[in-house]
Amino acid sequence: MELFRYSKPIGLMKKSKIAMAVSLILVLSSFFLIFTKGLNFGIDFAGGTIIQVKYETKAPIDEMRKKLEGNPIFKGASINEFGSPDEVVIRLKNSSESVIKDIGDVTRDQLAGTGDFEIRRVDIVGAKVGSELREKGIMALTLAIVGILIYVAVRFEWRFAVASVLALAHDLTIAIGAISLAGLDVNLDVIAALLTVLGYSINDTIIVFDRIREEISDSSAKTVNDIIDESVTRTMSRTVLTSLTVLIVLVTLFVFGGEIIHTFAYTLLVGVTVGTYSSIFVASPLLEVLGFNLKTYRAKLSEKAARAAEKERLRAQFEQGVV
Amino acid sequence: MKLNYRVIILIAATIFGLIFSIPSFTQSSEGKKITLGLDLQGGLHMLLGVKTEEAVNSQIKAYASGIKHFSEHNEILIEGLSVQEGEVTFELLDSDDATAMDEHLKTLEGTVVKATEGKYSLTMTPEAVEKLKLQAVDQAIETIRNRLDQFGLAEPTVAKQGVDKILVELPGIKTPEEEQRARELISRAAKLELMAVDEDRAMRVGDMSDAEALSYGDLILQDALQPQIKHLVNEIPILDGTMLTDAQVGYDQNNRPVINFSLNAHGAQIFGDFTGKSVGKRLAIVLDGKVYSAPVINERIGGGSGQISGNYTMAEANDLAIALRSGALLAPIYMMEKRSVGPSLGADSIKASMVALVSGFGLVVLFMMVYYRRAGVIANIALLVNILLIVAVMALFGATLTLPGMAGIVLTVGMAVDSNVIINERIREMLAEGSSIKRAIEVGYQNAMRAITDSNVTTLIAAVALYVYGTGAIKGFAITISIGILASMLTAILGTHGIYLMLQDRIEKSKDTAKWFGVKRGK
Numbered sequence: 001m002e003l004f005r006y007s008k009p010i011g012l013m014k015k016s017k018i019a020m021a022v023s024l025i026l027v028l029s030s031f032f033l034i035f036t037k038g039l040n041f042g043i044d045f046a047g048g049t050i051i052q053v054k055y056e057t058k059a060p061i062d063e064m065r066k067k068l069e070g071n072p073i074f075k076g077a078s079i080n081e082f083g084s085p086d087e088v089v090i091r092l093k094n095s096s097e098s099v100i101k102d103i104g105d106v107t108r109d110q111l112a113g114t115g116d117f118e119i120r121r122v123d124i125v126g127a128k129v130g131s132e133l134r135e136k137g138i139m140a141l142t143l144a145i146v147g148i149l150i151y152v153a154v155r156f157e158w159r160f161a162v163a164s165v166l167a168l169a170h171d172l173t174i175a176i177g178a179i180s181l182a183g184l185d186v187n188l189d190v191i192a193a194l195l196t197v198l199g200y201s202i203n204d205t206i207i208v209f210d211r212i213r214e215e216i217s218d219s220s221a222k223t224v225n226d227i228i229d230e231s232v233t234r235t236m237s238r239t240v241l242t243s244l245t246v247l248i249v250l251v252t253l254f255v256f257g258g259e260i261i262h263t264f265a266y267t268l269l270v271g272v273t274v275g276t277y278s279s280i281f282v283a284s285p286l287l288e289v290l291g292f293n294l295k296t297y298r299a300k301l302s303e304k305a306a307r308a309a310e311k312e313r314l315r316a317q318f319e320q321g322v323v
Numbered sequence: 324m325k326l327n328y329r330v331i332i333l334i335a336a337t338i339f340g341l342i343f344s345i346p347s348f349t350q351s352s353e354g355k356k357i358t359l360g361l362d363l364q365g366g367l368h369m370l371l372g373v374k375t376e377e378a379v380n381s382q383i384k385a386y387a388s389g390i391k392h393f394s395e396h397n398e399i400l401i402e403g404l405s406v407q408e409g410e411v412t413f414e415l416l417d418s419d420d421a422t423a424m425d426e427h428l429k430t431l432e433g434t435v436v437k438a439t440e441g442k443y444s445l446t447m448t449p450e451a452v453e454k455l456k457l458q459a460v461d462q463a464i465e466t467i468r469n470r471l472d473q474f475g476l477a478e479p480t481v482a483k484q485g486v487d488k489i490l491v492e493l494p495g496i497k498t499p500e501e502e503q504r505a506r507e508l509i510s511r512a513a514k515l516e517l518m519a520v521d522e523d524r525a526m527r528v529g530d531m532s533d534a535e536a537l538s539y540g541d542l543i544l545q546d547a548l549q550p551q552i553k554h555l556v557n558e559i560p561i562l563d564g565t566m567l568t569d570a571q572v573g574y575d576q577n578n579r580p581v582i583n584f585s586l587n588a589h590g591a592q593i594f595g596d597f598t599g600k601s602v603g604k605r606l607a608i609v610l611d612g613k614v615y616s617a618p619v620i621n622e623r624i625g626g627g628s629g630q631i632s633g634n635y636t637m638a639e640a641n642d643l644a645i646a647l648r649s650g651a652l653l654a655p656i657y658m659m660e661k662r663s664v665g666p667s668l669g670a671d672s673i674k675a676s677m678v679a680l681v682s683g684f685g686l687v688v689l690f691m692m693v694y695y696r697r698a699g700v701i702a703n704i705a706l707l708v709n710i711l712l713i714v715a716v717m718a719l720f721g722a723t724l725t726l727p728g729m730a731g732i733v734l735t736v737g738m739a740v741d742s743n744v745i746i747n748e749r750i751r752e753m754l755a756e757g758s759s760i761k762r763a764i765e766v767g768y769q770n771a772m773r774a775i776t777d778s779n780v781t782t783l784i785a786a787v788a789l790y791v792y793g794t795g796a797i798k799g800f801a802i803t804i805s806i807g808i809l810a811s812m813l814t815a816i817l818g819t820h821g822i823y824l825m826l827q828d829r830i831e832k833s834k835d836t837a838k839w840f841g842v843k844r845g846k
Contacts, residue, residue, distance in 0.1 A: 001694045001841050006755065052668070097657040099371065099510035104663065105499060119499070120668035124661040129370060133794060140792035147784040155777055192727055192789060192797050196734065196804070199785035203738075203778040207745065210774035238748045245690060245744070246737035249683035253733050256682060258675030260362075261730055268734075 004237040012232050012281070013225035013288065019281035026274075027170055030177025039176070042185035043123060045137070047130035049092040051107050052082060052121035055114075059088045063114050071110050073103070083259030087120075095124045137191040141172075144195055148202050156209060157297065163286035164205045167278045171201045175271040182266065189264040197271030200246065204239055204279035211235050212284065216294065217301055224294050228284045236280070243276040329821025333708065336813055340711030347718045355718045358494075360725035360799060363673050365666030366494035367502055371463075371509075371656045373487050378459035378654035379409065379452055381514075386431060386445060387411045387559050392593055393427050395600075404559065405540060411445040459653040460487050467491065467509050467656075469649035474508055474642075488659060497666055504642065510656055512611045513646035515564035515584070517594070517629075518542075518556040520605040520617055528555040547613040547633055554614045556607045561597050563651075566590025570647035572640045573630070580640035581632040584647060591627025599623035610643075676729035684710075684736050691740060695747050696841040701822050702743035705814040709739050712810040713803060728799030735807030738782075742815040746771040747840065755845040760831040764823045768816075775816060779808050 043050055053059070061079055068074040074092065082089040096103055104122040111117060125133075145165060153161035175197055179186060211231035221227045250272060254265035346354035361368050387406050390413065394401045399420040404413040415424055418441055428436045428443075433451025437444045447455070464483055471479040477495035484490045491509065496502045521541045524531070528543060536543045536555060546552035570584045586594060598606070598620050607617040608631055615633045635643065688706070691699035713732060717724065750767035758766070783805060790801035823830075830836075836844045 002751075003694075006752070054667075095658075097372075097659075099369075099506050099656060099658050102503065102506065105503065108499065118665060118667065120665040122661065122663045124658060126372075126659040128372075129660045136792040136794065140788045143792065144785040144788035147788065148781050151781060151784060188794070188797050189727060192793070192800050195785050195789045199782035199804075200738070202781045202785070203741070206778045206781060207774050210777060214770070214773075234752070235748075238744050241694070241744045241748075242738075242741045245687050245740050246734070248686045248690065249679075249733050249737040252683040252686065253676075253679045253730060256675055256678040257730070257733075258672055260672060260726060261676070264727070264730060 002237075003240065006234060006237075009226070009229040009233045010236070012229050013285060016281070016285035016288075020285065023170055023278070023282050026177075027173050030173045030180075033177045033180040034173075037180050037183075039180050039186050040183060041134075042187035043091070043095075043125045043130070044187040045130050045134045046093075047095055047125050047127035049090075049095050049103055049125075050121065050123040051090040051092075051104060051119060052087065053090065053107070053111070054087045054118050054120050056086070056116040058085045059117075060114050061088060064088065064090075064111060067110055067114060068107075071106065073106060074110070083262075087259075095126050097126065133188065137188070140191060140195060141198070144198055148198070152202075152206070152209075156213060157292075157300075159287055159290045159292045160209050163283050163290055164202060164209065166286055167205055167283035168198055168201055170278050170282055171197055171271055171275045174274045175267055178270040179263070179267060184263045184266065187263070189261065190267055193264045193267035193271065196268060197275055200272055201275030201278065204242075204275055205283040207238060208232055208235050208279055208284055212287070216297060222294075224288050224292055227294070228287065232280055232284055239276060239280060243272060246272055325825060327821055327824050329817050330825055331821075333705075333814065333818035333821055336712060336810075336818065337708050340708055340715045343715035343718050344711045347714050355721065357714065357718045357722060357724045359669070359673075360723045360728065361492060361494055361662070361669075362664050362726045363669045363724065363729075364494055365497065365664050365669040366492065367496045367505065368493075368660075368662040369491045369506075369509075369658065370484065370660035371467075371489040371491060372659045373460045373463050373489065374655045374657060375456035375459045375487060376654075378455055379447065381653070382455055383409055383411060383447065384559065385563065385565075386434065388562070389431070390427075390445075391559055392561075392596075394424070396596060397423060399424060406559070409446060411443075413443050415441040415443060455653075456487070460489070462650070462653050463656060464489055466650050466652055470508050470645055471505070473645045473649065474505065476505065489656070496663070502663060504638075508642050508646060511643075511646045512652050512655055513564065513643070513649075514611055514651040515567060515631075515647060516560040516609040517562050517597075518544075518560045518607045518609050519597070519601065520607050521555045521557055522604050525555050525605075528553050531555065544607070544609060544612060544614050547610070547615045554607055554617055556609070556614070560609070561606075562586070562590050562593050564647065565651070566593075567647060567650075570644045572637070572644050575630070575632055579632070580635045580637050581630050582635075582640055582644050582647065583628065583630050586627035586629075588627075591625070594627050594629075595623060595625045672726050673729075676726065676733065680729065680733050680736070683733050687736055687740060691743075694841060696837070697839045698743075698747050698750070698841065701819050702740055702747070702815070704822070705743060705811075705819050706736065706739055708814045708818065709735070709807065709810045712814065713806045716806050716810070717802070722802055723799060724803075725799035727797055728803045731800040731803030732807065735804060735811075739807060739811040739815055741778075742771075742775050742811055743819060745775055746816070746819070751840055751842050754836055754840060754842060757845045760836070761827050764820075764827055768820050772816070779812065783808055 061081065065079055068077060076093060078091045080089055081087065090107065103124065104119050108119055145168065149161050149165050152164050172194055175194060179190065208231055211234055212227055215221065215227045215231050219227065219230065221230065250265055250269050253261060254269060257265055343355070346356040350356065384406055387404060390411065391404055400416040402414045402416055415421060428445065433448050435446050435448055460483065464481055467489065468481040471481060476493055480490065480492040482490045493505055496505060521539065524539060524541065531543065533543055540558050541555050542558045544554050544556055546554060566586050566589060568585050568587050570582055573581050573583045575581045601620050602622060603619065605617045605619050607614045608629065610631060615631050688703045691702050695702065710732065713735065746767055749771045750763045753763035753766050786801045786805045790798055793801055830839050836842060
């Protein structure tokens with residue numbers, strides 16, 4: 001079976017303006033969402049309390065609300081269905097520092113008489129821990145981006161590094177925008193998902209860049225655009241196939257993975273889709289925008305090759321004892 | 324067909340993977356296996372903070388008790404001994420005693436003493452305060468560990484996190500009642516103090532304010548058994564639990580559980596001195612700020628042992644004795660983060676992620692086989708060995724499998740075939756140009772290598788960032804992803820290459836590239 005048979009390069013660069021416009025619209029609307037609708041920081045980052053309750057039958061949410069209102073601790077609590085009608089999550093903005101008195105026990109007492117239920121999860125995150133986790137999350141993302149930037153700059157050239165990091169920022173922004181759009185809680189798992197998107201998307205981009213590097217030295221194409229077109233077309237089959245296999249498992253994770261990894265799977269689904277798109281339509285055209293020059297790069301390559309040959313010659317001389 | 328070193332490595336990896344992953348799959352009791360994280364098996368995770376400033380306060384108070392005992396023992400007259408804002412102050416009435424008092428104060432390490440015209444002030448040096456704060460955290464960790472060990476839970480983890488935080492993980496907790504008991508045991512200060520009742524003013528305690536009591540150097544404490552009763556005791560204790568050597572559950576004359584404690588030699592001496600001087604007065608036994616009993620002293624009590632009685636159930640008395648034996652917490656602890664997962668939720672999560680893993684794996688395997696035919700089968704072999712290796716390596720390192728870790732394995736299934744997709748596409752390209760099988764395989768691997776290395780290294784960079792700055796369960800995700808990538812280098816690149824080298828003559832002879840790679844050879 002073959003999805004893509006290579007015959008001639010796709011005229012991608014001629015249409016790259018359309019792709020740029022689409023990306024710009026997506027990124028700007030993501031920013032708009034993030035700044036207007038905002039993000040719901042979950043308890044990992046904002047601090048707070050989550051109590052997950054499972055009933056034997058459908059959870060009596062209205063009755064639960066009435067019962068919980070009787071205790072001032074639950075003032076301002078949000079009570080929502082979680083995954084199935086039997087399960088409910090109670091969210092509180094504040095967190096108790098007491099080790100002895102537990103909010104889970106209080107909830108159990110307060111809900112007595114609403115049916116057969118079990119408290120399955122109690123998560124309490126203090127404000128201080130929340131801000132620490134937030135700092136660490138931002139640090140992890142920054143560190144990963146800087147590390148990738150340096151690695152790509154060393155292995156390729158700075159324009160490749162900047163183009164790939166801009167493509168990454170594009171993917172992350174849109175993924176975060178999608179979280180804002182869906183109104184999902186941002187917790188630690190979202191940071192993990194974003195870092196995975198980061199790793200995945202840079203993967204995709206690098207495969208294309210690697211091909212560009214190869215075409216530069218192997219082919220005699222005259223323009224950057226021709227080389228990019230050729231490389232993107234040659235790697236198209238791989239890009240789409242790998243995305244397909246990853247999307248297959250992400251969809252199963254999203255459908256079967258359970259409520260707790262729902263947000264994680266959702267973020268990855270959006271991120272991987274956008275990441276695939278960006279490695280084809282955003283990263284490579286950015287090279288041209290950044291003023292990548294074929295001549296100077298080829299000159300640099302041949303200089304590098306000459307240096308390596310010179311080194312080799314000297315070594316050979318040295319080994320033969322002729323210095 | 325000839326074996327080559329690549330195939331041998333793949334076979335060795337498979338055997339290694341099988342041997343070390345089987346205990347984890349069967350969850351047998353023998354051999355190293357992956358431990359399930361608290362989010363999968365259920366349990367209690369807590370991050371506790373330590374109120375270190377409280378340790379400093381009680382150290383200052385202990386200095387005050389020491390000065391009090393010293394002056395009484397040596398018949399030195401002092402007045403107005405009090406503790407305020409980290410400072411002990413008192414006045415020496417007879418200047419002839421100044422030398423003796425100065426000598427005594429000099430023995431107190433880490434303190435600064437100022438004396439002008441008999442008015443003394445004692446504070447702790449900033450270094451001593453810092454040292455004490457660190458000590459308080461270490462001591463709390465030690466104490467909590469001791470208590471949990473004696474409590475008899477399976478595999479408790481107590482570890483320092485950062486400078487002043489304590490991580491406690493209790494996988495054995497299954498019911499809310501167990502959790503409650505564990506939390507009480509951990510957080511109990513178990514601070515035992517013996518205090519003198521202020522007999523002169525005790526009658527008026529009913530309508531005395533805290534501030535008024537403080538002006539006499541007294542404290543108003545609640546009775547532990549009858550909360551409406553209040554006791555007026557001297558603020559500076561006679562001695563505290565640091566001088567305790569043992570605490571055991573015993574029975575009183577009514578056969579109710581009590582706790583018998585004994586003091587060390589120094590404590591016994593102070594206790595003896597005090598009781599000898601205070602016959603007819605009352606002694607309050609105070610635990611965690613509550614008065615458990617206040618018996619009248621009938622005679623001097625030597626030997627240094629005492630009893631706490633307080634309507635305990637057997638379990639309560641037992642927990643209290645454990646807490647007293649493992650020592651008081653120098654500083655109180657508070658909850659910074661708590662995550663408790665019921666066992667049924669953990670089981671549900673395992674079930675859900677297993678379904679995702681199996682169906683994801685099945686679909687990817689099917690896809691690869693349909694798309695690449697036999698080359699897909701070879702990639703699938705590598706994928707299977709890859710999963711075995713992830714499980715085996717995690718088991719060997721005793722790593723913990725968390726829910727995000729499970730997601731990491733599922734994701735690896737999708738990503739690990741990437742290397743084979745890249746390689747197969749390169750081979751197909753060569754075949755399309757009409758090259759021989761041998762050459763297609765050789766050049767295919769050669770060309771694919773650089774791209775695969777670069778892309779894997781960047782993913783590893785992201786995984787390392789996640790590991791370094793991630794916490795708890797997220798670390799598990801970083802670990803599985805990293806092991807998955809490294810293992811794929813071995814299986815998907817080296818291993819499959821070996822298989823092709825072994826089979827290439829046969830493929831060449833069959834000339835059926837469609838059967839092997841899913842495409843026809845070009846002209």
